[in-house]
Amino acid sequence: MVSYIVKIKGGVNLRSGSSIKRSFNLWGMLSAFFAALIILPNVDLFGNLFVQPNENWYHIKTYLLKDYITNTLVIIGFTGVFTVLVGSGLAWLISAYDFPGRKIINWALILPLTIPTYIGAYTYNGILNYTGVVQRLLRNVLEVQVSPKWLDIMNIQGAIFIFAVFLFPYVYTVTRAFLSNQSASLIENARLLGKNSLEIFCQVVLPISRGAILGGMTLVIFEVLNDYGVVSYFGVQTFSTAIFKAWFSMGDIDTAVKLSGVLMTIVISVLLLERGLRGRKKYSYTTSKVRPIVRTRLRGLKGFWAFFVSFMFLSLGFIIPVLQLLVWSTLTYKKVLNIAFLKLLGNSVVVALVAALIILGVAVIIANFSRLQENWVGKLFSKVTLLGYSIPGAVISMGVILFFVDFDRKLEWFYKALNPNSITLVLSSSVVMLIFAYSVRFLAVGYQSIEAGFEKVGKKFFEASRILGNGVTKTFFRVDLPMIKPAVISAFALTFVDIVKELPLTLILRPYNFNTLATKTYEYATDEMIHEAAIPALLIILVSIASVYLLNKLGEKEGI
Amino acid sequence: MFAEIRGLSFRYKNSSVDNVKDFNLEMNQGEVTCILGESGSGKSTVLRLLAGLEFPLNGQMQINGKILFNEDKFVLPEKRGIGMVFQDYALFPHMTVEENIRFGLTNLSKQEKTERIREMLELVHLEDYAKRYPYELSGGQQQRVAIARAVAPKPSILLLDEPFSNLDAHLRQSIREELNGILKDTGMTSIFVTHDREDAKSIADQVVILDKGETIGKGKAIII
Ligand SMILES: Nc1ncnc2c1ncn2[C@@H]1O[C@H](COP(=O)(O)OP(=O)(O)OP(=O)(O)O)[C@@H](O)[C@H]1O
Ligand SMILES: [Mg+2]
Numbered sequence: 001m002v003s004y005i006v007k008i009k010g011g012v013n014l015r016s017g018s019s020i021k022r023s024f025n026l027w028g029m030l031s032a033f034f035a036a037l038i039i040l041p042n043v044d045l046f047g048n049l050f051v052q053p054n055e056n057w058y059h060i061k062t063y064l065l066k067d068y069i070t071n072t073l074v075i076i077g078f079t080g081v082f083t084v085l086v087g088s089g090l091a092w093l094i095s096a097y098d099f100p101g102r103k104i105i106n107w108a109l110i111l112p113l114t115i116p117t118y119i120g121a122y123t124y125n126g127i128l129n130y131t132g133v134v135q136r137l138l139r140n141v142l143e144v145q146v147s148p149k150w151l152d153i154m155n156i157q158g159a160i161f162i163f164a165v166f167l168f169p170y171v172y173t174v175t176r177a178f179l180s181n182q183s184a185s186l187i188e189n190a191r192l193l194g195k196n197s198l199e200i201f202c203q204v205v206l207p208i209s210r211g212a213i214l215g216g217m218t219l220v221i222f223e224v225l226n227d228y229g230v231v232s233y234f235g236v237q238t239f240s241t242a243i244f245k246a247w248f249s250m251g252d253i254d255t256a257v258k259l260s261g262v263l264m265t266i267v268i269s270v271l272l273l274e275r276g277l278r279g280r281k282k283y284s285y286t287t288s289k290v291r292p293i294v295r296t297r298l299r300g301l302k303g304f305w306a307f308f309v310s311f312m313f314l315s316l317g318f319i320i321p322v323l324q325l326l327v328w329s330t331l332t333y334k335k336v337l338n339i340a341f342l343k344l345l346g347n348s349v350v351v352a353l354v355a356a357l358i359i360l361g362v363a364v365i366i367a368n369f370s371r372l373q374e375n376w377v378g379k380l381f382s383k384v385t386l387l388g389y390s391i392p393g394a395v396i397s398m399g400v401i402l403f404f405v406d407f408d409r410k411l412e413w414f415y416k417a418l419n420p421n422s423i424t425l426v427l428s429s430s431v432v433m434l435i436f437a438y439s440v441r442f443l444a445v446g447y448q449s450i451e452a453g454f455e456k457v458g459k460k461f462f463e464a465s466r467i468l469g470n471g472v473t474k475t476f477f478r479v480d481l482p483m484i485k486p487a488v489i490s491a492f493a494l495t496f497v498d499i500v501k502e503l504p505l506t507l508i509l510r511p512y513n514f515n516t517l518a519t520k521t522y523e524y525a526t527d528e529m530i531h532e533a534a535i536p537a538l539l540i541i542l543v544s545i546a547s548v549y550l551l552n553k554l555g556e557k558e559g560i
Numbered sequence: 561m562f563a564e565i566r567g568l569s570f571r572y573k574n575s576s577v578d579n580v581k582d583f584n585l586e587m588n589q590g591e592v593t594c595i596l597g598e599s600g601s602g603k604s605t606v607l608r609l610l611a612g613l614e615f616p617l618n619g620q621m622q623i624n625g626k627i628l629f630n631e632d633k634f635v636l637p638e639k640r641g642i643g644m645v646f647q648d649y650a651l652f653p654h655m656t657v658e659e660n661i662r663f664g665l666t667n668l669s670k671q672e673k674t675e676r677i678r679e680m681l682e683l684v685h686l687e688d689y690a691k692r693y694p695y696e697l698s699g700g701q702q703q704r705v706a707i708a709r710a711v712a713p714k715p716s717i718l719l720l721d722e723p724f725s726n727l728d729a730h731l732r733q734s735i736r737e738e739l740n741g742i743l744k745d746t747g748m749t750s751i752f753v754t755h756d757r758e759d760a761k762s763i764a765d766q767v768v769i770l771d772k773g774e775t776i777g778k779g780k781a782i783i784i
Contacts, residue, residue: 374573464650466637467611468664469713478663482654 027472028377031369034362035384038440041399042387048254048402049261056246056255064242065262072238072266075160075231076221082164083220087171088213090310092205095179096187096197098295099306105314106176107552112317113169114544116501116518118229119537120166121159122525123321125233126328128153133324154234162234163224165317170223171216178212179205184293211278218274225267226392228504229522239263240504243394247508253398260395267390322541328534336535344536348516351431352499355438356446359495360488362439363447368476371454372462382451389444393437393504400437400509404428434509441505442498446491453487454480486554493547500543562589562749563717568619570609579605580773583619585751587717587766592743593751594764602773603753604647607719610751611644612637623716643715647722649706651694657681657705658690664713680708683742700731707739711746718743720752724759736762 053061094106128134128151135151138144153161186208190200206213228240239259246256298306366385370378388396408415408425415422427433461483465475481488503518510519517536524533568583580602587593595603608614610621612628612635620630623642628635643664651660661680665673681687684704694702703723710718723739724732740763743750754760760767769777 460646460648460650461652463611463613463637464644464646464652465663466613467640467642467644468709469638469666471636471638479652483652 027365027369028373031366031381034366035381037436038384038387038443041396041403041440042391044402044406045257045260045395045399048257051254051257053258054252054254056250056252057258060242060246060255060259064237067237068239068242068259069262069266071156071231071236072225072263074156075163075236075238076224076266076270078160079163079167079224080217080221082160083168083171084213084217086164086313087168087216088175088206088209089201090168090313091172091175091179091209092201093306093310095176095293096200096295097298097306099298099303101307101311105307105310108314108318109172109310110169110548111314111545112166114541114548115166115318115321116229116503116537116540117162117166117223117227118233118503118522118525119325119533119540120317120321121162121230121233122530122533123324123537124153124158124162126530127320127324156234156236159230159234159236162230163220163227165313167220167223168313168317170219171213174212174216175209178209179293187293214274214278218270221270222267222390222392225263225270226394226504228394228507233522233525239266240392240394243398244504244508247398253401256394256398257402260398263392263395267392271390322538325534325538325541328531329538331534332531333535336532341535344515344517344520345539347514348500348518351435351438351516352496355435355442355499356492356495358435358439359443359446360450360491362443363450363491364481364484364488367447367451367454368480371451371459372472382447385447386444388440388442391441393441393502394508396437396441397505397508400433400440401428404433404436429511431511431514434506434511434514437505437509438499438502441502442495445498446495449491449494450484450487453484453491456487457483490551490554493550497544497547501540561586562591563587563621563623565610565621566619568606568609568621569617570605570614571617572605578617578773580609581775583775585768587749587751589749590747591749591765592763593766593768594760595751595753595768595770596755596757596760597753597770598755600772601770603755603770604721605773606770607644607721607751607753610717611642611719612640641713641716642719643710643713643717644719645703645706645710645721645723647725649694649702651702651705651709653694656691656693657686657697660694660705661709661712664709666713676712680712683711683745684708700735703735704738707742711742711748716749718748718750720750722753722755724754724756739763 090109126132138146186204190204231238232241243256243259246252246259366381370382405428408428412424415426461479462475465479470478501518503522506516506519517540521533521536565585568580569578570580571578583606595606597603609616616629621628627633628640658677661677662673665676681690684707686704724735768775
């Protein structure tokens with residue numbers, strides 16, 4: 001696995017491997033080390049899956065497990081269907097038609113992703129509950145009595161609505177990108193054959209963009225499985241809420257681990273299902289010139305409807321909640337903005353910054369190793385980086401807790417040697433554990449961006465530099481790193497934002513009394529102080545928008 | 561003999577046949593060797609092997625008595641002292657012409673480096689282009705920068721992969737002469753790869769003809 005080329009003087013090497021690429025042990029060793037760090041918590045989790053079950057587990061298994069499974073499946077099923085319909089439908093509308101406002105809506109439709117679903121959830125509840133703007137309007141201005149039941153979203157349907165409205169851009173963006181690259185001739189042919197729009201959508205667009213749509217939908221499902229904020233706020237019992245309850249109310253990690261095991265079975269089924277449905281054909285990447293679809297112009301009423309429909313989803317997923325948050329923030333900013341708030345902001349920025357930088361370092365090292373290694377070891381390491389993203393936050397937390405507590409116990413003698421009064425759980429009660437968990441969970445986000453950067457640059461500059469007398473490491477700093485700079489910046493922006501928004505991991509793993517913007521928002525909301533939650537929520541959204549803007553700018557520069 | 565390659569063979573990982581079979585070559589100092597062959601015959605692969613970018617299956621190579629690879633030794637590309645001009649030049653896009661040429665200069669004082677860069681720019685007639693970036697140059701100019709960059713560290717052998725392939729026909733003739741001049745000026749031992757007999761005829765002292773990785777002809781330039 002590791003290099004066996006031993007250096008002897010004069011730069012001549014004894015050879016016993018079969019590939020020259022084995023000559024950079026440092027990169028390989030670091031990659032192996034990081035890969036091990038990612039895998040170990042999962043191994044711990046798996047190992048603890050089979051400990052003797054206790055009473056809690058039997059109780060859950062007998063009375064509750066079925067509900068958890070049903071609720072989880074119902075939510076991911078419906079959310080999946082809705083996001084696919086909305087996301088791919090809008091992608092088709094935007095790609096194939098021209099209508100008033102299309103240009104703005106085209107890029108604005110990504111904005112719902114900047115609102116974390118838990119913020120969306122409590123905002124909509126605030127809009128729709130008894131004291132909210134809708135009911136007040138109906139009561140006081142229009143003087144109609146509507147049964148509050150009709151406007152109650154604190155239930156499973158409400159959760160599905162929230163997920164669909166805020167997550168559909170995952171499907172939308174992938175499908176739109178796919179349609180604009182791939183489909184021009186197919187769609188034009190279908191038009192020539194006299195198919196109408198609906199027929200083209202169902203018979204051509206959906207089948208050819210199946211891979212892209214499924215890819216987007218899988219992201220949506222992972223988000224949903226990861227969610228804790230929405231379901232707990234709405235009081236829907238799922239695996240995340242169950243894991244939280246086992247851990248926080250009962251302090252029962254064994255049961256939490258067992259629940260994680262069942263949840264992971266669902267995750268793996270989703271992954272396998274995606275593989276199966278996607279079929280053998282991957283995104284076919286045409287190297288020939290990309291030809292955009294010639295868009296049909298929609299005039300008059302048709303144009304208006306196209307605008308109206310897309311604007312409606314933009315409003316539901318972005319404009320309405322943001323306006324509401326702005327209104328609330330004017331009511332509460334005096335109370336909320338104080339020194340404690342600055343501390344909150346500082347916490348969020350520091351942990352996100354540190355974790356994002358760690359992720360960049362690890363991603364760059366593993367990506368470089370894996371592209372130069374070009375064998376199963378490299379591929380394996382690169383697959384390992386993707387592990388965290390499919391594992392729900394609550395599950396990762398359990399693995400990380402097991403791992404760190406174990407680690408702390410083993411190092412107890414060392415802590416005591418340094419300081420006789422030291423506690424045992426030094427790392428596991430510190431922010432180190434949280435940052436570690438962030439790094440595991442979001443490594444994939446940074447890694448994919450950096451891997452794409454390397455792919456784009458290719459290997460010829462690396463080779464040119466080697467021949468001009470620079471070793472792998474020197475080449476990396478002089479050539480590779482400057483050339484993948486745009487990819488590094490996007491990787492940073494993406495991971496930073498994801499970490500600032502993150503909720504379940506942070507709630508479980510944060511040290512005592514440690515709050516971030518995300519946890520504070522959530523605390524306000526669950527303490528029935530939804531107006532106070534507006535300011536930290538808006539700040540999170542602002543950070544996300546800034547990152548979307550930056551990525552857009554970078555994309556333009558790169559000519560994507 | 562200045563440089564000698566014996567029994568070199570190689571196979572890409574996902575290939576079912578040897579892409580280079582029993583390749584042999586001897587070169588005198590200052591000699592220009594041409595490897596001629598159809599597309600896919602293994603010309604670039606041979607250069608990559610000599611440069612140390614691929615790991616040979618068999619064979620040995622030595623330059624001036626220094627072994628570069630044999631059964632139990634393999635010198636890494638950065639330690640070989642071989643220069644290479646890539647088929648698509650591979651100029652570093654984030655560096656100016658001057659920085660590109662400076663890139664391979666090590667073990668020289670700052671002043672010596674500046675002097676060397678000046679010499680190189682003069683050699684390829686690009687004195688006025690030092691501060692430009694590669695994308696601000698024409699194809700022919702880029703190629704000359706690539707040559708200057710490869711020659712600057714004074715490599716023992718210069719490898720050129722299809723130096724004329726990216727140029728239009730009328731440029732081809734003049735660049736060919738210019739390259740000939742540069743090679744003769746520097747007295748550099750060099751190997752260049754082409755699929756064009758005219759190229760081979762006009763510059764080479766010695767020609768090797770490859771077909772599907774096999775050497776099917778070898779000798780003074782006259783045989784073709
Ligand atoms: N990375 C690779 N992996 C597998 N096979 C390869 C790889 N690179 C080249 N080959 C194969 O090796 C053979 C020789 O390729 P090579 O690039 O050396 O040809 P060439 O003579 O330089 O051709 P051209 O004139 O088109 O540049 C070809 O059959 C090619 O398909
Ligand atoms: Mg070639």
